[in-house]
Amino acid sequence: MFQNFFHLTKRFWFSLKPQELSEKDLNWVRSHLSESEFAYWEKLSTADKDHSFRVAKQAESEIGEQGKEFMAAALLHDIGKLESRFTTFGKVFATLWCLFFPFRKMEKWEERTKGLRRRLIDYAKHPELGAELLKGIDSKQQTIAWVLEHHSEREKWETPKEIAEILSSSDKE
Numbered sequence: 001m002f003q004n005f006f007h008l009t010k011r012f013w014f015s016l017k018p019q020e021l022s023e024k025d026l027n028w029v030r031s032h033l034s035e036s037e038f039a040y041w042e043k044l045s046t047a048d049k050d051h052s053f054r055v056a057k058q059a060e061s062e063i064g065e066q067g068k069e070f071m072a073a074a075l076l077h078d079i080g081k082l083e084s085r086f087t088t089f090g091k092v093f094a095t096l097w098c099l100f101f102p103f104r105k106m107e108k109w110e111e112r113t114k115g116l117r118r119r120l121i122d123y124a125k126h127p128e129l130g131a132e133l134l135k136g137i138d139s140k141q142q143t144i145a146w147v148l149e150h151h152s153e154r155e156k157w158e159t160p161k162e163i164a165e166i167l168s169s170s171d172k173e
């Protein structure tokens with residue numbers, strides 16, 4: 001948990017001064033996504049775009065061109081966060097909340113259609129929401145699988161282990 005906490009703290013400081021990606025970086029992102037995937041990716045906050053770019057860049061040298069669908073997974077793994085629409089501070093609050101408050105206790109809020117609890121549950125469910133969103137467009141099965149399982153335990157991964165390890169450790173950088 002402390003390693004996770006350290007990672008989140010680092011993410012928080014990065015998200016306070018998110019970098020707008022250069023035209024060259026945006027073209028690099030575009031080249032790894034379909035048109036409709038890119039249209040959703042563009043809606044992410046500057047901090048989330050920056051994070052997804054870093055994760056994908058980190059994974060690139062090991063996954064490379066042979067795994068275009070896994071590069072898309074690296075770029076889109078947090079796309080479900082579009083649903084909860086938190087600001088940077090809201091995301092920190094939501095992340096800490098999810099870290100200390102078991103999801104099963106939140107399940108009773110499932111019925112809610114609006115408000116903070118609805119947004120918290122959407123945030124906690126961002127893997128499922130992201131996978132659903134990608135199923136509705138032209139994403140590859142391998143991309144959807146990683147988006148869905150990127151916070152699951154290793155034993156439950158369907159993504160080939162060596163690829164999943166790279167994607168997971170890039171997400172923690």
Ligand SMILES: [Fe+2]
Pocket residue numbers: 077078126150151
């Ligand atoms: Fe995530």
Ligand SMILES: [Fe+2]
Pocket residue numbers: 051077078171
């Ligand atoms: Fe992430």
